[in-house]
Amino acid sequence: PNQPAALAYWGNIMSWGTGIGSALSIFKVLATVWQHGLRPEPGILAVLAGFVLYILDGASAVVTSNVAWSFQLHGTMWQSGHTMTVLVAMAMMWMGVLYHHYPVITGRRLDPVLGAWFVRLFVIGSVGAALAMLAGGAAGMPRRFADWNQEGWMLYGYLILGFGLVLGAAFVVFALDMMKSREIDAAKA
Numbered sequence: 001p002n003q004p005a006a007l008a009y010w011g012n013i014m015s016w017g018t019g020i021g022s023a024l025s026i027f028k029v030l031a032t033v034w035q036h037g038l039r040p041e042p043g044i045l046a047v048l049a050g051f052v053l054y055i056l057d058g059a060s061a062v063v064t065s066n067v068a069w070s071f072q073l074h075g076t077m078w079q080s081g082h083t084m085t086v087l088v089a090m091a092m093m094w095m096g097v098l099y100h101h102y103p104v105i106t107g108r109r110l111d112p113v114l115g116a117w118f119v120r121l122f123v124i125g126s127v128g129a130a131l132a133m134l135a136g137g138a139a140g141m142p143r144r145f146a147d148w149n150q151e152g153w154m155l156y157g158y159l160i161l162g163f164g165l166v167l168g169a170a171f172v173v174f175a176l177d178m179m180k181s182r183e184i185d186a187a188k189a
Contacts, residue, residue, distance in 0.1 A: 014065070016065070019058050019062055022054065022055065026051065026055065041115075042110075042115025042116050042118065042119050043098075043099035043100025043102075045116075045119050046093070046100075046115075046118070047093050047096035047100070049096070050089045050093030052123075053123075054089040057089055057130075060078070060082040061082060061086075064079065064082055075143065076138075076140060076141055076142055077133045077137035077142070078133070078134055078137025078138060081129075081131075082134070084126075084130055092126065095122075095174065102178070102181070103184060106181070107183060109182050110177050111177055111180060114176060115177055117173050118170050118177060121170035121173060124166050125168075125169070126163075126167055128163030129159075129163035129164050132160045132163060133156070135156060136159075139156070140153075141153040
């Protein structure tokens, strides 16, 4: 909203351009999975879940890039939801890469059950928090306002808190899995 009028559509053009590139990447990933299959291993599932979160971020970016919507949503929790979603999507992908390569890097085996719990909790927490922020922003909830209860936005605040705690639990499970990892037996490798 604070760009000169001549550049007002720049965000719209860039978001749609990114969306087209993302759509092609998603198609390529799905075609590869279709052709070659995947082992449903926690690291791989975390990377794919990161892509799903990135799709949610792309959808929120396309909405925000519309000049008319940008004026309505810019100072609201919508922007916080958009920002959080892209950061969490990238974190999820990199944590999946770390999880997948951890045995090679360290020579230690991770627990696939704890890994699956990490992925589940991370997806529930991050998607829930993102949707709560986006919904709050669409309802007009400001992002830099100390007293959400005053205007009746506290329900969104409680949802964000609840899903944030689920997200925090995912990180605890991830750390616990790393700490409980065991040496890979040379005979079994």
